[in-house]
Amino acid sequence: MRTERIMAGHSRAAASLLLVYFLTGWTHCLQILSASPLKEKAVGDSVRLDCQFTVDTTDIGPLDIEWSRTPPDPTSSPIIIIDYSGDRAYETRVEDMKGRVHFSSPDPKNGDASINITRLRSSDSGMYHCKVKKSPGSKTKPVRLQVSMKPSPPTCYVDGSQEVGKDAVLKCLSEGTPPITYTWSKQGSAHLLPSTAVADVSAGTLKVLNASMDYSGDYKCTAKNRVGSSECVIRFSVSSSSDNGGKIAGTIIGVLLALLLIAFVVWFILRRKKKTTYEKEQPFEIREDVPPPKSRVSTARSYTVGSQRSSLGSMSPSNMEPYKSHYDRLATEELERPAAQSPQLTPSYKVAAPSLNRMGAVPVMIPAQRRDGSIV
Template sequence: MAGDRSAAAPLLLVIYLWAGWTQCLQILPGPTPEEKAVGDSVRLDCRFTVDKNDIGPLDIEWSRTPPDPTSSPIIIIDYSGDRTYETRVEDMKGRLHFSSPDPKNGDASINITRLKSSDSGMYHCKVKKSPGSKTKPMKLEVSMKPSPPTCFVDGSQEVGKDAVLKCSSQGTPPITYIWTKQGSSHLLPSTAVADISAGTLKVKNATLDYSGDYKCVARNRVGSSECVVKFSVSSSGNNGGKIAGAIIGVLLALLLIGIVIWFILRRKKKTTYEKEQPFEIREDVPPPKSRVSTARSYTVDSQRSSLGSMSPSNMEPYKSHYNRLATDELEHPPSHNPHLTPSYKVAAPSLNRMGAVPVMIPAQHRDGSIV
């Protein structure tokens, strides 16, 4: 009996020592990372405790295994000898660091900022302090949230017609699409059928009550985006009026453009014509022909011009002849000619009283030249 006890004592000691070593270093349970979106930040939790029996140096090592099962784990950051060694992964530089400035105080968690799709994978936090060593695995999934969707109406927007409202977005699948009508009730028309996977909303036999703003929300596991489209249902008559108005407007615009072009061409043609014509002096009205003068007819004006051109010393030889002509004019007046303009004559005695000097009037030809 005593021999059995002595044989079991070494085994109990080994079990006791093994239990003590395994219970000295512990990684505390913490939140597991949820699925994150591209551009977000994440904290991978890894807190631990040590015992006085853990006497070796503290080593912390973070590694990542890509989603591809054939890929090997790579060390992304580690802590050893009271010193942090930054990541050697090129696409994680500047985005990965320990959460605590001094990880040996029991917090080996890391933060990753500006997440990328390539950050997805299995992460391992390994804490070692001789004689203890623990590892905690955790999975990180980085997805792309839906981009702002594109919304539009495909089909006729007339009363009694069918139309399809479409919504499309880019992101990590699966993406679901939810349609609602803006307003107090947010209820879709009774004839509308929505496809949450394709993002379509089919509206049959549309009525005027279906008009309004419709919102589409695209959502996946990491985020959502939305867009709004206006659905305007109108009667055929209204559409015909709109079309007629548009045609009339176009015709009026074309007419106005034609008038402007005609005016510009006309003005340009006029300017070109004026530039091409030489500057000439034209005599539009011929000069009046001189009246036929006879030696026996004269006017006061012709007498005055003659008087101005002859001196008194030269007029004595013509005085007697002048008196004889004046007497003959008074005794034998000229016959009336309807085609000639009557001349206003003054008798010789009246001219003498006026101080006129008799002169000889040279005969003139029809065209005004002196014979």
């Protein structure tokens, strides 16, 4: 009975030693050296995912290296992005990573299975796995990659009055992957903020209370997150109210001068245009051989000269030519005839004006006649 117990104890001890030896031997086979489990980079940068390994003489199988990325959906299978097998590297088959993933070493079998990813995108964030296999050994090392947007160049401005004794707020705003922290500093040898200034690192504001002339200067705002930083500089000028009045007066005078200049330019253009129009109209003069426009035909009241009666049909100069010659002839005969033989005008039969109106007569103006018979 005792012998059986002793034999059983020896058997358990041998099994334990064999298990320890087996595990020790396995442990000293293929190994992946420890590396940073987290990498944080900015969009557009490059990153190196480390994966150095060692092998043992007992690892006699072919070497296989495989890099995969776990998709956001945990139920999906890992996506192989690049691998090495049979002493040959195979480029990625992932569409959005083509041309951006490469092995860091030209010969990964020498113990460096690290990869480089260039021109990083936000979609590259995720969990990556480096798997090295050389029979009978096999190891896997995870590395998390976080791709963030670094802060954009901030927009800085002063909100409030910049007069002595007043409060003002310097504001700084940037875009990027949160959290973003803001720090303010005054440019100069000391880089010290005013004693009454209160900064908010999360909102990016710097409130200056009871400003004085000594607070004037250039202030720098730096926006920073885990992957980068950006900055801007703003001028803070504190002045007295009298100085502000002078600035306002200068601004008003400048505006008035600008308006006067504009008015002068408009006046000059209009005057120039008017002069040009006048010069264009000057050459068009009336020629002597151009006939005058036709006038309305009017009927003159019939009249008697001597024993003859004549009716004027038109008062226009062109139509009066025949009558003028006739009147000249009659005037000449009257001058040649003796005064005693001058015929007396025989009164013609007169009709009352109402009767003429009923008959449809139209009153006309009788042209005046000179002594020589010409019409005035």
